[in-house]
Amino acid sequence: MTPEQRRRNRRTGLILAVIVLAIIAWTFVRGSALMGS
Amino acid sequence: MSSVAADHIPANVGHDDHAHAVPHGWRRWLFATNHKDIGTMYLIFSFAMLLEGGTLALLLRTELFEPGLQFFQPELFNQFTTMHGLIMIFGAIMPAFVGFANWMIPLQIGASDMAFARMNNFSFWLLPVGATLFTVSFFVPGGATASGWTMYAPLSLQMGPGMDFAIFGVHILGASSIMGAINIIVTILNMRAPGMTLMKMPLFCWTWLITAYLLIAVMPVLAAAVTMLLTDRHFGTAFFNAAGGGDPVLYQHVFWFFGHPEVYIMILPAFGIVSAIVPAFSRKNLFGYASMVYATAAIAILSFLVWAHHMFTTGMPVTSQLYFMYATMLISIPTGVKIFNWVATMWRGSLTFETPMLFAIGFIFVFTIGGFTGLIVAVAPIDIAVHDTYYVVAHFHYVLVAGSLFALFGGAYYWLPKWTGRMYDERLGKWHFWSTMISFNVTFFPMHFLGLAGMPRRYADYAAQFTDFHQVATIGAFWFGLSQLLFLYVVLKAYAGRGEVAPAKPWEGAEGLEWSVPSPAPHHTFTTPPVIK
Numbered sequence: 001m002t003p004e005q006r007r008r009n010r011r012t013g014l015i016l017a018v019i020v021l022a023i024i025a026w027t028f029v030r031g032s033a034l035m036g037s
Numbered sequence: 038m039s040s041v042a043a044d045h046i047p048a049n050v051g052h053d054d055h056a057h058a059v060p061h062g063w064r065r066w067l068f069a070t071n072h073k074d075i076g077t078m079y080l081i082f083s084f085a086m087l088l089e090g091g092t093l094a095l096l097l098r099t100e101l102f103e104p105g106l107q108f109f110q111p112e113l114f115n116q117f118t119t120m121h122g123l124i125m126i127f128g129a130i131m132p133a134f135v136g137f138a139n140w141m142i143p144l145q146i147g148a149s150d151m152a153f154a155r156m157n158n159f160s161f162w163l164l165p166v167g168a169t170l171f172t173v174s175f176f177v178p179g180g181a182t183a184s185g186w187t188m189y190a191p192l193s194l195q196m197g198p199g200m201d202f203a204i205f206g207v208h209i210l211g212a213s214s215i216m217g218a219i220n221i222i223v224t225i226l227n228m229r230a231p232g233m234t235l236m237k238m239p240l241f242c243w244t245w246l247i248t249a250y251l252l253i254a255v256m257p258v259l260a261a262a263v264t265m266l267l268t269d270r271h272f273g274t275a276f277f278n279a280a281g282g283g284d285p286v287l288y289q290h291v292f293w294f295f296g297h298p299e300v301y302i303m304i305l306p307a308f309g310i311v312s313a314i315v316p317a318f319s320r321k322n323l324f325g326y327a328s329m330v331y332a333t334a335a336i337a338i339l340s341f342l343v344w345a346h347h348m349f350t351t352g353m354p355v356t357s358q359l360y361f362m363y364a365t366m367l368i369s370i371p372t373g374v375k376i377f378n379w380v381a382t383m384w385r386g387s388l389t390f391e392t393p394m395l396f397a398i399g400f401i402f403v404f405t406i407g408g409f410t411g412l413i414v415a416v417a418p419i420d421i422a423v424h425d426t427y428y429v430v431a432h433f434h435y436v437l438v439a440g441s442l443f444a445l446f447g448g449a450y451y452w453l454p455k456w457t458g459r460m461y462d463e464r465l466g467k468w469h470f471w472s473t474m475i476s477f478n479v480t481f482f483p484m485h486f487l488g489l490a491g492m493p494r495r496y497a498d499y500a501a502q503f504t505d506f507h508q509v510a511t512i513g514a515f516w517f518g519l520s521q522l523l524f525l526y527v528v529l530k531a532y533a534g535r536g537e538v539a540p541a542k543p544w545e546g547a548e549g550l551e552w553s554v555p556s557p558a559p560h561h562t563f564t565t566p567p568v569i570k
Contacts, residue, residue, distance in 0.1 A: 001149065001150075008227050009152040009153065009228075012223045012226060013220075013223050016219045016223070019253060020219075020257045021257075023253075023257035023261075024258075024261045024264075027257065027258050028264075031287065031291065034284065
């Protein structure tokens with residue numbers, strides 16, 4: 001694996017990890033909002 | 038699949054083991070970073086879980102052989118039911134497909150390994166931890182959770198500490214799945230060999246790429262849902278607790294937003310395996326490769342839009358019922374495209390019926406039955422009648438056992454020569470197929486009639502009128518379970534080096550880069566990427 005490929009992998013992996021965290025947060029936020037309705 | 042030919046397979050491919058020593062002993066497995074070793078561990082783990090989940094199923098079937106309570110109290114029966122579902126889904130089927138992905142994706146796209154080798158190791162070693170939490174929960178006060186694999190509130194809010202074990206177990210197995218999915222996406226997007234465009238990839242890689250996106254999208258939702266359950270149970274929140282202003286139906290919405298795509302997470306890679314096997318034994322290219330890719334993507338997108346068809350009995354407005362009913366029926370179109378393409382691939386092909394092909398054809402036959410019963414339960418008025426009956430149990434076992442498990446068996450026989458370097462025992466393989474196929478139908482076909490007659494699921498006892506069908510199902514279940522020991526024997530025999538030596542490409546009609554490396558595949562492959570024409 002070239003260093004460039006390694007960098008690209010890390011960047012793609014981080015983007016996906018951020019998406020995962022955002023979906024967890026979104027579910028909590030929606031859950032809280034619906035709880036009060 | 039579009040046909041792929043390696044323009045130049047470097048001389049060192051498959052013969053470069055001297056460059057990186059193969060680790061030996063327990064370190065090889067505990068610290069494994071090699072995709073093949075990790076794939077093997079995934080497959081062994083998932084088979085062990087299949088046996089554990091299967092044993093629980095046989096305990097259930099033993100109790101159900103006769104009406105009345107013979108062996109287990111209803112509380113324990115419901116614990117078995119719950120853990121059977123959780124173990125089979127999160128411990129057996131999902132890890133088995135990740136095992137296939139680990140083994141085959143780098144080989145099929147010409148990559149030297151998975152993108153994140155250490156994370157791959159961590160993903161695997163989380164599995165035994167999660168499985169241990171599930172298993173030991175039987176021994177905590179009150180026993181394992183008995184809320185069903187769906188863990189519906191408010192029941193799950195009232196369970197004992199076994200519920201917390203299940204929640205942590207789901208968290209850990211979910212984290213493992215998410216890491217596995219990230220690894221697969223990055224590997225496929227960034228590590229394909231030069232010339233291996235996305236539309237040249239074997240369909241197994243495509244189905245896994247789409248499955249991995251599904252996992253990324255819905256596993257966090259499940260993680261959040263069970264975390265909310267946990268905070269409701271222990272930290273005074275009331276997301277799903279009506280007494281505190283929460284809404285138990287909200288849990289069902291959140292759960293099924295995960296749960297329905299989860300069904301496709303367990304079936305799309307199976308489609309990929311069948312799409313590899315059918316052309317190989319038909320000696321033709323896959324019919325409609327591009328339409329297979331688009332159909333897979335369409336199924337994945339639609340899977341986000343149909344979750345509430347699991348909730349028709351919660352009292353939703355008729356307009357919502359109509360929407361979810363029609364949206365669910367739409368899924369049959371891309372699924373039908375796939376079935377059509379597999380049949381069209383076989384049409385006028387030069388067919389032979391080795392064990393992988395038998396499992397692939399068996400898959401098409403019985404999965405289609407599961408698909409049809411899925412259409413039937415998609416119809417809201419019918420679903421309301423058969424909801425939570427054995428009809429639904431029959432339906433999803435036709436999809437998940439005859440679908441996922443048959444494809445896994447077919448794939449295991451197909452790639453076993455590549456994994457072990459030996460041909461499996463074809464005669465025993467065929468015995469395994471026929472025994473599995475017949476016993477599967479003996480077990481689950483009568484359940485349609487039980488459900489239509491009103492037998493509810495998750496009940497330890499039943500009215501005497503249901504006895505005959507239950508007895509047939511129990512006999513079939515034991516037959517099915519014992520048949521799997523035959524599979525274990527066939528695989529162990531090949532691993533033990535008994536059997537004909539396998540050539541690099543044991544199947545005449547097989548295509549793809551995995552067949553360009555020797556059998557068994559060397560520890561390191563494609564350290565220099567091949568160039569694809």
